[in-house]
Amino acid sequence: MSDSTKSGPAEVTLAAGDKNVVLPVQYPTLGAPCIDVARLPKETGCFTYDPGFTATASCKSAITYIDGDQGVLLYRGYPIEQLAEQSSFLEVAYLLMNGELPDRNEFAKFEHEVTHHTMMHERLKNFFQGFQYDAHPMAMLAATVASLSAFYHDTLDLEDPEQRRLAAIRLLAKMPTLAAAAYRYSIGWPIRFPRNNLDYVNRFLHMMFEVPSEPLEMNPVVAKALDLLFILHADHEQNASTSTVRLVGSTGANPYASVAAGITALWGPAHGGANEAVLKMLAEIGTPDKVDAAVARAKDKNDSFRLMGFGHRVYKNFDPRAKIIREMTHKVLGELGIDDPLLEVAMKLEEAALKDDYFVQRKLYPNVDFYSGIIYKALKIPTEMFTVMFAIGRTAGWVAHWLEQQVDPENKIGRPRQIYTGAATRDYVAIDRR
Ligand SMILES: CC(=O)SCCNC(=O)CCNC(=O)[C@H](O)C(C)(C)COP(=O)(O)OP(=O)(O)OC[C@H]1O[C@@H](n2cnc3c(N)ncnc32)[C@H](O)[C@@H]1OP(=O)(O)O
Numbered sequence: 001m002s003d004s005t006k007s008g009p010a011e012v013t014l015a016a017g018d019k020n021v022v023l024p025v026q027y028p029t030l031g032a033p034c035i036d037v038a039r040l041p042k043e044t045g046c047f048t049y050d051p052g053f054t055a056t057a058s059c060k061s062a063i064t065y066i067d068g069d070q071g072v073l074l075y076r077g078y079p080i081e082q083l084a085e086q087s088s089f090l091e092v093a094y095l096l097m098n099g100e101l102p103d104r105n106e107f108a109k110f111e112h113e114v115t116h117h118t119m120m121h122e123r124l125k126n127f128f129q130g131f132q133y134d135a136h137p138m139a140m141l142a143a144t145v146a147s148l149s150a151f152y153h154d155t156l157d158l159e160d161p162e163q164r165r166l167a168a169i170r171l172l173a174k175m176p177t178l179a180a181a182a183y184r185y186s187i188g189w190p191i192r193f194p195r196n197n198l199d200y201v202n203r204f205l206h207m208m209f210e211v212p213s214e215p216l217e218m219n220p221v222v223a224k225a226l227d228l229l230f231i232l233h234a235d236h237e238q239n240a241s242t243s244t245v246r247l248v249g250s251t252g253a254n255p256y257a258s259v260a261a262g263i264t265a266l267w268g269p270a271h272g273g274a275n276e277a278v279l280k281m282l283a284e285i286g287t288p289d290k291v292d293a294a295v296a297r298a299k300d301k302n303d304s305f306r307l308m309g310f311g312h313r314v315y316k317n318f319d320p321r322a323k324i325i326r327e328m329t330h331k332v333l334g335e336l337g338i339d340d341p342l343l344e345v346a347m348k349l350e351e352a353a354l355k356d357d358y359f360v361q362r363k364l365y366p367n368v369d370f371y372s373g374i375i376y377k378a379l380k381i382p383t384e385m386f387t388v389m390f391a392i393g394r395t396a397g398w399v400a401h402w403l404e405q406q407v408d409p410e411n412k413i414g415r416p417r418q419i420y421t422g423a424a425t426r427d428y429v430a431i432d433r434r
């Protein structure tokens with residue numbers, strides 16, 4: 001991890017158009033310096049062009065730090081490895097939202113409050129009845145989370161810190177309830193309300209899997225594995241879904257609408273939807289002897305096939321979460337007595353890609369989504385629910401970023417510019433003369 005960037009030039013001079021402009025350089029606590037280009041348009045009439053924001057910091061944040069070259073991930077300064085080993089998801093959620101780890105009293109109060117807000121409104125149940133029977137659970141999750149703003153008018157005054165805090169708690173508390181309801185509706189089971197004598201993860205598992213005729217036996221291996229996966233997915237600075245939450249939040253939209261937008265951004269296969277795509281890809285490859293053909297396809301620029309769960313915008317060495325999940329996969333499958341042939345396919349695929357020049361040169365490594373699906377499968381989570389699982393964990397990060405943004409004095413509506421490539425000015429031609 002580098003902090004050598006704390007000193008350096010305070011400004012740089014840039015030639016833009018026919019002018020020189022002096023731009024300030026900002027130095028973060030950790031990580032690379034940033035040239036602040038905000039005054040560029042006013043002083044020179046020029047903009048920066050950066051499709052995909054590969055070179056752009058969109059905000060300041062004190063929540064999460066990533067060093068992509070060293071494979072470092074810190075939540076509020078704490079290494080992900082330590083949190084994965086010693087913390088719990090709810091404690092991590094508190095940390096992300098509040099900036100510090102809670103003491104016993106603070107944690108008890110937080111857990112009590114989250115537990116108190118797990119119920120979904122009776123009328124929300126009707127929403128599920130309205131969906132097509134084969135609706136994807138991410139569609140149901142996004143729609144029902146957005147609809148929370150229609151039920152909780154007592155948290156829509158964004159000027160009130162207590163209302164903001166309560167909205168964040170509600171989102172964290174209700175996400176598993178809505179997720180489990182989406183699943184149960186999709187398989188035609190009646191919705192289960194949350195049992196508040198259970199902890200966060202066991203409550204979710206109960207809502208997912210309880211069948212009236214067979215009381216559900218809570219399995220500590222399953223609960224521990226899921227808790228750990230939620231921790232690993234909780235935040236990842238300005239990823240596409242969190243940036244979406246912030247973009248929507250920057251307009252003054254309410255937190256339920258902002259987080260619902262984050263859910264839809266997460267759904268894409270280039271982002272959180274990759275976990276579902278990985279499992280489908282591994283199943284399609286089927287056996288280790290077909291791995292080389294899949295790697296060859298992934299390298300072929302005339303073939304749109306990519307190795308799902310491989311590559312990352314920021315990690316260019318390894319994704320520390322993938323490392324933890326890979327170890328965990330062996331442990332969890334062993335503890336549950338599961339022998340999944342897809343694990344062998346995944347390991348062979350990783351091995352083949354990591355010694356292939358194409359992947360080495362492009363610094364493509366397994367990301368968080370590569371092995372997570374194999375564990376979800378072992379926990380009996382259906383493939384279509386994988387990205388929903390990601391969303392439950394990521395809610396902690398989304399609400400933490402939304403809360404941070406609301407008090408950021410530099411928050412402005414997110415409004416990029418474009419390079420216009422259309423027709424130059426021309427005169428309208430009447431339809432009978434075209
Ligand atoms: C939780 C998450 O969101 S983690 C990411 C989950 N997404 C996936 O696993 C999907 C597969 N991976 C990808 O599509 C990409 O690696 C992303 C979206 C994660 C990152 O994209 P970017 O940072 O824009 O990298 P980009 O797409 O430019 O890739 C760089 C080069 O590597 C290649 N590449 C990147 N990922 C892959 C892959 N998975 N398989 C094959 N080639 C790949 C690209 O074709 C490109 O090659 P080129 O330089 O010859 O044109």
Ligand SMILES: O=C([O-])CC(=O)C(=O)O
Nearest residue numbers: 235236238239240313368
């Ligand atoms: O950071 C990213 O671009 C994607 C990612 O790994 C995440 O959101 O967890």
